[in-house]
Amino acid sequence: MADRPPLPWLYPYREDAQSTRLDGPVFRPFVPVSLLHGGQSTLLLTGLIDTGADSVLASNLLAEQLEIDIDDHDGETTHAVGGRVVKARYKTIGMRLHPSDADESRYVQWEAQVGFIEGWHSDGLVLLGSVGFLDRFTITASRFAQAVAVEEREAFDDRFGVVEIG
């Protein structure tokens, strides 16, 4: 693995192909990611940071690209995504986060369970949810600043202290 580059990394919001909201552009917190399994890796993909998602979800077309036998999965479940009910089959694979300019040679790598979905509405899109992404980094998203910052996950505790329960 390459030396872990220093975070934070800043990402400007990017225009979504799903223009338009009231005839204006839709901007979203997109970050470049890639998926790895065995000796295979995907191209750079569009990761959407989504605090409302429980997990990392992607198209099963990407599982095909990674030569993953999706029948040999870690578990499967159904999700409601974008108003549809879909079945996700999970597999633990490698993930990489790349900087804003999508330089393939610079990345942070970790392992995560990714749910592969048949009939995903947009095959290049990877949904980056709580388990597998938001538990790996501290994310600060600001539509006001029109940017998202990705920091080490300990940054939250450094900034706010450890949140005690009860």
Add this chain to the structure above:
Amino acid sequence: MCLQHATSWRARGRYHRVAMKPIRTDFRGYEGQYVAIDARSGEVVIADKDPRVVFEKAKGRNHVVVHGRVPTAEEPIYVGLG
């Protein structure tokens, strides 16, 4: 791209903010197609109705990110995916 941003106040109380600008992409003409984008400029550099073709053409091209499918005007806008 400038990754710094700053805030300043101008005379007469007007709030002036120099901020990171979002990356714009002109998706017009690509409706119904899968696209890949140069992450530095936001420009569409590959487009095809078959995502496999886009994956194939994007191989070996650094800074190019597969964005996904451009919806048609009749399709609804997702408000959230999770």
